[in-house]
Amino acid sequence: MRTGLRAAIKRVVGSSGVDKELIRELARDVQTALIRADVDARIVLPVTERLRERSLGEAPPPGLSRKDHIVKILYDELAGMLGDGAAEFSFKPGRTNRVLMLGIQGSGKTTMAAKLGKMLTRQGYSVGAVGADTHRPGALAQLRALCERSSVGVYGEDGAPRGDSAGVVRRGLKHFEESSPDVVIVDTAGRHKEERGLLDEMSEIGAAAEPDLSLLVIDGTMGRRCFSQAEAFHGAVPVGGIAVTKLDSSAKGGGALAASSATGARVMYIGTGERIDDIEQFSPTRFVGRLLGMGDVKAVLDMARRLESEGSEARLKRIAGGRMNMEDFYSNLEDVGKAGSFRSILENVPGMSGAVSEGQLDQLEGRMGKWRSILQSMNAGEKADPDLFNASRIRRVARGSGRSEHEVKAMLAAYRTTKGVMKSSRGRQLQGTLRRMGLG
Numbered sequence: 001m002r003t004g005l006r007a008a009i010k011r012v013v014g015s016s017g018v019d020k021e022l023i024r025e026l027a028r029d030v031q032t033a034l035i036r037a038d039v040d041a042r043i044v045l046p047v048t049e050r051l052r053e054r055s056l057g058e059a060p061p062p063g064l065s066r067k068d069h070i071v072k073i074l075y076d077e078l079a080g081m082l083g084d085g086a087a088e089f090s091f092k093p094g095r096t097n098r099v100l101m102l103g104i105q106g107s108g109k110t111t112m113a114a115k116l117g118k119m120l121t122r123q124g125y126s127v128g129a130v131g132a133d134t135h136r137p138g139a140l141a142q143l144r145a146l147c148e149r150s151s152v153g154v155y156g157e158d159g160a161p162r163g164d165s166a167g168v169v170r171r172g173l174k175h176f177e178e179s180s181p182d183v184v185i186v187d188t189a190g191r192h193k194e195e196r197g198l199l200d201e202m203s204e205i206g207a208a209a210e211p212d213l214s215l216l217v218i219d220g221t222m223g224r225r226c227f228s229q230a231e232a233f234h235g236a237v238p239v240g241g242i243a244v245t246k247l248d249s250s251a252k253g254g255g256a257l258a259a260s261s262a263t264g265a266r267v268m269y270i271g272t273g274e275r276i277d278d279i280e281q282f283s284p285t286r287f288v289g290r291l292l293g294m295g296d297v298k299a300v301l302d303m304a305r306r307l308e309s310e311g312s313e314a315r316l317k318r319i320a321g322g323r324m325n326m327e328d329f330y331s332n333l334e335d336v337g338k339a340g341s342f343r344s345i346l347e348n349v350p351g352m353s354g355a356v357s358e359g360q361l362d363q364l365e366g367r368m369g370k371w372r373s374i375l376q377s378m379n380a381g382e383k384a385d386p387d388l389f390n391a392s393r394i395r396r397v398a399r400g401s402g403r404s405e406h407e408v409k410a411m412l413a414a415y416r417t418t419k420g421v422m423k424s425s426r427g428r429q430l431q432g433t434l435r436r437m438g439l440g
Helices: 002-013 020-036 041-057 066-081 109-122 139-148 165-175 196-209 223-236 254-263 284-291 297-308 310-320 326-339 342-348 358-376 380-384 391-401 405-425 430-436
Strands: 097-103 127-131 153-156 183-187 213-219 241-245 266-271 279-281
Touching: 002 020, 002 066, 020 041, 020 066, 041 066, 066 284, 097 109, 097 196, 109 127, 109 139, 109 183, 109 213, 109 241, 109 266, 109 279, 109 358, 127 139, 127 165, 139 153, 153 165, 165 183, 165 196, 196 223, 213 223, 213 254, 223 254, 241 254, 254 266, 326 380, 326 405, 358 391, 358 405, 391 405
Parallel strands: 097 183, 097 213, 127 153, 127 183, 213 241, 241 266
Antiparallel strands: 266 279
């Protein structure tokens, strides 16, 4: 699909002018590229029709050429096809959140469970895992080996009877009651829509786990066949989110749309490679950027443009003048979150790849996950004037965010450090900032 969409864009950009024939050819090229990517025609046709209508009927905004506006329309329509905005599960503080992994045999479900555990620990959550796959020999050993790398504790029962997966789940959840991690991920046996007995067992596991999120793991190379499989799983346990594996440069990605259409659930996570760190929160715009050959750099450039726009001018003046408040600090964290992880940003900024160690990135991303939850528990007055904070306010924010008072104090200290660094360096000295935050 990537080559076809790039060719469609190149046709528009390289044309001498925009007319009905060019738009017709663009719509045809996009249709062909999407159908070759295993996207259902029932989804493709309305998208390309809107592309044609908007390209012919909309006037570009001031300062944007007609060709650039058409490319933006294509980008918007493809992103809209995948859902508006990034989808993520809202973990509730002060309790153990349960995530149940579902999937077909060979979809990479156990690996995705470990990857998700690693991602959540980097975001500041404590995580446990239950190995409830009693059908595949070696499944529990694989889960233990993968989770060992990310400090995720695993409960499992070697030699558990094949039909006792629901019992393993119940005992595993009880095992984690004492340590009370933020999240427990339950890995289950792979199954197929034709295996009625295994789907019935899946219903029993769902009843035992009472999950806050049922995450369906699908193979990104399966294409339209994902529709019937996802529909069968959704009938056994309501699917709340989708994780796509094997979505590297060779995968077409149409299966993500098929599974989403069958269940009504949004794609939340994607696996992009073999390493334990090769997982991302799914973003429609970044996904489309990849398809169009723009990559995550586009998100970084968008962030820079937002910060330099007129709407951000007052904020920039406050930051540069050393008058940054918590609202500014929070907005900067949100901008980074929209652009992707620090790791993906640095890897795509020329000259920055390898400039910061893996350990530094893990520390920083872990702290940012905690800081976001803390900042979201503050009221407007506290964000505007952090000097209001006293012991009682710190206690209240700690309770509301599910973090410790020590973590709240550490975040306030980081804010004050960042405020001083921004004043002295005007936000340009990344390495210096990391050192002053204790990460260098």
